[in-house]
Amino acid sequence: MKSIPAEFSDAIEQVPSVPRIRDNSDRVRWFPELIRPSVRLDLLRLLESQIGPHLKDVRSPIDPATITGMKRNYSDLLPKSMHNSSVMLDQPRQRATRIARTTGLVTLLTSQSLRNLAERVSGFGLEPSPGLQVIRYQSSDYVGTHNDHHPEEKHLRDGYVDLQITLTNDDVERQYLLYERDGFFNQSVNVGIRSGVSVSVLPFWHQVTPLIAKPGREKTALRWLLLVSFVIRDGR
């Protein structure tokens, strides 16, 4: 197996300059096709062969009582609902984390150049040792509306920065990230492309629409998402 770059700067194309998130009401910066094509293929192979077997199915259906239990008109409340597979990569006792370390995936995701990019785009100083998770979306997989606010976690309750790397295989048609800006849920990005990197400052309302496969490729379409979550050190 080919080795993957140790520094994120060696895995990506030139990053266009964008306004810092902290100066702007748009909480997301999206860089489409940022991962170098050869690195994309190497990462997809690594993820599918090494991490894939350790994914856990995440199934959180909608409770029918959200409708049958309603007593008043327009009192609709929809808890987070989802259908995908994921595993954490920051738990040294877990096999997936150990594999991610020995294959170089953790080295890439915790590299200085990756944190530098997250700091530059967000405008916040960030602590090292980010949280690491991978999610795999297959055909029809999605995450319903939620905001990722963690008021019970002291280090997260005032917000945190996510850098997310998207990698899809060639069988994916589209998948959207929908999100809130200025109080309206009207922003959308097609994250179902070959590769991309997003930087966002959470919490804010968002959802990921069901993955749509190309016709006839429903069984093989995959989108991998590598999530790197940073605690904000300063600047608040």
Ligand SMILES: [Fe+2]
């Ligand atoms: Fe989220």
